[in-house]
Amino acid sequence: xxxxxxxxxxxxxxxxxxxxxxxxxxxxxxxxxxxxxxxxxxxxxxxxxxxxxxxxxxxxxxxxxxxxxxxxxxxxxxxxxxxxxxxxxxxxxxxxxxxxxxxxxxxxxxxxxxxxxxxxxxxxxxxxxxxxxxxx
Amino acid sequence: xxxxxxxxxxxxxxxxxxxxxxxxxxxxxxxxxxxxxxxxxxxxxxxxxxxxxxxxxxxxxxxxxxxxxxxxxxxxxxxxxxxxxxxxxxxxxxxxxxxxxxxxxxxxxxxxxxxxxxxxxxxxxxxxxxxxxxxxxxxxxxxxxxxxxxxxxxxxxxxxxxxxxxxxxxxxxxxxxxxxxxxxxxxxxxxxxxxxxxxxxxxxxxxxxxxxxxxxxxxxxxxxxxxxxxxxxxxxxxxxxxxxxxxxxxxxxxxxxxxxxxxxxxxxxxxxxxxxxxxxxxxxxxxxxxxxxxxxxxxxxxxxxxxxxxxxxxxxxxxxxxxxxxxxxxxxxxxxxxxxxxxxxxxxxxxxxxxxxxxxxxxxxxxxxxxxxxxxxxxxxxxxxxxxxxxxxxxxxxxxxxxxxxxxxxxxxxxxxxxxxxxxxxxxxxxxxxxxxxxxxxxxxxxxxxxxxxxxxxxxxxxxxxxxxxxxxxxxxxxxxxxxxxxxxxxxxxxxxxxxxxxxxxxxxxxxxxxxxxxxxxx
Numbered sequence: 001x002x003x004x005x006x007x008x009x010x011x012x013x014x015x016x017x018x019x020x021x022x023x024x025x026x027x028x029x030x031x032x033x034x035x036x037x038x039x040x041x042x043x044x045x046x047x048x049x050x051x052x053x054x055x056x057x058x059x060x061x062x063x064x065x066x067x068x069x070x071x072x073x074x075x076x077x078x079x080x081x082x083x084x085x086x087x088x089x090x091x092x093x094x095x096x097x098x099x100x101x102x103x104x105x106x107x108x109x110x111x112x113x114x115x116x117x118x119x120x121x122x123x124x125x126x127x128x129x130x131x132x133x134x135x136x
Numbered sequence: 137x138x139x140x141x142x143x144x145x146x147x148x149x150x151x152x153x154x155x156x157x158x159x160x161x162x163x164x165x166x167x168x169x170x171x172x173x174x175x176x177x178x179x180x181x182x183x184x185x186x187x188x189x190x191x192x193x194x195x196x197x198x199x200x201x202x203x204x205x206x207x208x209x210x211x212x213x214x215x216x217x218x219x220x221x222x223x224x225x226x227x228x229x230x231x232x233x234x235x236x237x238x239x240x241x242x243x244x245x246x247x248x249x250x251x252x253x254x255x256x257x258x259x260x261x262x263x264x265x266x267x268x269x270x271x272x273x274x275x276x277x278x279x280x281x282x283x284x285x286x287x288x289x290x291x292x293x294x295x296x297x298x299x300x301x302x303x304x305x306x307x308x309x310x311x312x313x314x315x316x317x318x319x320x321x322x323x324x325x326x327x328x329x330x331x332x333x334x335x336x337x338x339x340x341x342x343x344x345x346x347x348x349x350x351x352x353x354x355x356x357x358x359x360x361x362x363x364x365x366x367x368x369x370x371x372x373x374x375x376x377x378x379x380x381x382x383x384x385x386x387x388x389x390x391x392x393x394x395x396x397x398x399x400x401x402x403x404x405x406x407x408x409x410x411x412x413x414x415x416x417x418x419x420x421x422x423x424x425x426x427x428x429x430x431x432x433x434x435x436x437x438x439x440x441x442x443x444x445x446x447x448x449x450x451x452x453x454x455x456x457x458x459x460x461x462x463x464x465x466x467x468x469x470x471x472x473x474x475x476x477x478x479x480x481x482x483x484x485x486x487x488x489x490x491x492x493x494x495x496x497x498x499x500x501x502x503x504x505x506x507x508x509x510x511x512x513x514x515x516x517x518x519x520x521x522x523x524x525x526x527x528x529x530x531x532x533x534x535x536x537x538x539x540x541x542x543x544x545x546x547x548x549x550x551x552x553x554x555x556x557x558x559x560x561x562x563x564x565x566x567x568x569x570x571x572x573x574x575x576x577x578x579x580x581x582x583x584x585x586x587x588x589x590x591x592x593x594x595x596x597x598x599x600x601x602x603x604x605x606x607x608x609x610x611x612x613x614x615x616x617x618x619x620x621x622x623x624x625x626x627x628x629x630x631x632x633x634x635x636x637x638x639x640x641x642x643x644x645x646x647x648x649x650x651x652x653x654x655x656x657x658x659x
Contacts, residue, residue, distance in 0.1 A: 032489035041497040100482040108542040121486040
């Protein structure tokens with residue numbers, strides 16, 4: 001677990017809406033950094049990042065984020081599995097799944113998972129995240 | 137199911153049945169083995185007495201000395217029916233009786249006149265000649281009998297070998313061949329027990345097939361120790377044929393078992409597969425006399441066929457396994473390339489896209505590089521998408537992540553016509569089976585849209601513990617050619633490499649049904 005609580009708080013385009021607190025779970029360090037930076041610029045505070053299911057549960061339990069963005073592929077672990085675990089239990093959070101793969105490819109698995117939705121990594125956007133959360 | 141073997145029915149008896157009855161009986165008379173001597177003596181005595189009465193009777197119509205030929209009848213019968221000793225005796229007794237009863241009646245005991253002398257001088261040489269001819273005929277008949285038996289045995293042996301060779305050539309399972317060989321060996325060599333034995337270690341073997349006269353004595357699958365004196369051990373030590381004319385004082389538990397089962401002697405021949413001693417063919421005899429000297433040679437012929445069958449089956453097994461390994465290795469490579477693309481270049485492009493959009497966000501509004509940066513961001517997004525498509529074509533990630541059901545549903549979503557999909561697969565299957573199934577369905581859907589112009593397709597996939605069955609049925613124009621360039625041939629190779637089969641039925645206008653069956657037992 002990595003503490004990212006300071007990232008994004010000084011973003012230049014601070015939204016008028018209340019800042020969202022977010023945890024990102026991905027096994028790719030380059031994406032984690034770029035995504036945290038990007039979301040920070042758009043008024044979403046990345047309060048923690050994790051690369052494995054165990055790290056993610058720990059991080060979510062501590063940070064109580066408004067949303068957890070979870071990559072479908074976590075190395076040998078599955079993002080769907082994490083979404084299940086975050087749906088109830090001690091560390092729970094709304095989950096948005098993400099991937100470099102298209103939504104169409106994983107549509108069935110996304111549909112049956114408790115995640116609130118999916119956003120492709122290339123289309124990652126604060127508005128999209130807010131829309132999915134609002135649609136719950 | 138043991139193949140039914142025709143016991144005892146063979147070529148020679150077949151032709152005999154075709155001959156007219158009289159000829160059959162006559163040839164029986166000539167070729168049958170010699171009846172007992174006492175019967176010969178009685179027959180000879182009876183004939184001589186009868187002939188004496190006949191000559192007595194004929195004596196009324198003419199001089200008895202002219203009827204000596206009557207005695208030749210008995211001489212001939214004995215000459216052809218019994219040995220030369222009895223025949224000559226019959227000749228001499230006949231001559232004596234002829235002389236004593238008839239000629240003496242005309243004169244004295246000795247041929248006291250020239251006529252009697254001539255009669256005897258004619259009768260005795262002719263009768264002796266008949267004796268010699270009879271003996272030669274009997275010898276020939278015996279030889280013919282022996283030759284016929286040999287030909288019959290040879291023919292039966294060859295027919296049995298041919299039947300086994302046909303099974304070997306047809307590539308039926310070794311288990312079936314083992315059973316057939318045990319039956320054929322028992323039949324051809326006329327033994328009560330024929331066993332095929334496979335060596336497991338230096339001192340252990342397993343019965344892989346056995347023929348037994350009732351009751352069964354050698355259970356298939358039983359393991360026997362090779363310690364002590366026994367044929368299996370001898371074959372294993374020498375690598376050559378072996379025989380034991382008696383198990384009387386043979387040491388070891390297996391020898392004791394063989395004695396208990398009532399076998400006295402046995403012969404074994406090695407089964408050598410690709411230069412290595414695989415097992416032995418062994419026959420057991422319960423009769424007193426030792427096995428015939430040609431038993432080793434005849435058994436070895438069968439052992440050679442067994443070796444060929446085993447070698448074939450092993451080669452075929454290796455071929456199937458190596459094809460499956462090649463396909464699995466190919467799948468694994470594709471999966472790894474997809475994974476590497478995903479974890480490497482794709483993630484990097486996505487991260488670059490996010491970075492450029494961060495930069496874009498931090499630029500003051502109305503900056504003159506804004507549109508250029510937007511172009512770069514769009515270009516990165518397009519590159520990302522292209523790479524995603526390439527990577528999906530290499531290996532569908534959803535298949536490794538979620539298995540067949542979500543992967544096939546993704547295919548259905550991509551299809552241009554309505555697809556009814558039934559997936560009844562309760563577990564994850566071996567990767568190559570999932571990949572093969574995915575590609576077969578994908579190709580069938582592509583063909584249904586492109587070639588068959590179908591408006592509706594039904595896909596059914598179900599798997600039990602051992603096999604996966606899949607069927608793709610469309611309502612298109614049909615006419616699919618499995619040998620054509622429709623991509624079906626590649627699918628056929630892929631499915632067959634996994635030990636499966638693929639069937640395509642495509643009428644002129646009745647749509648196309650593609651069915652496949654793939655073994656999917658957990659690895």
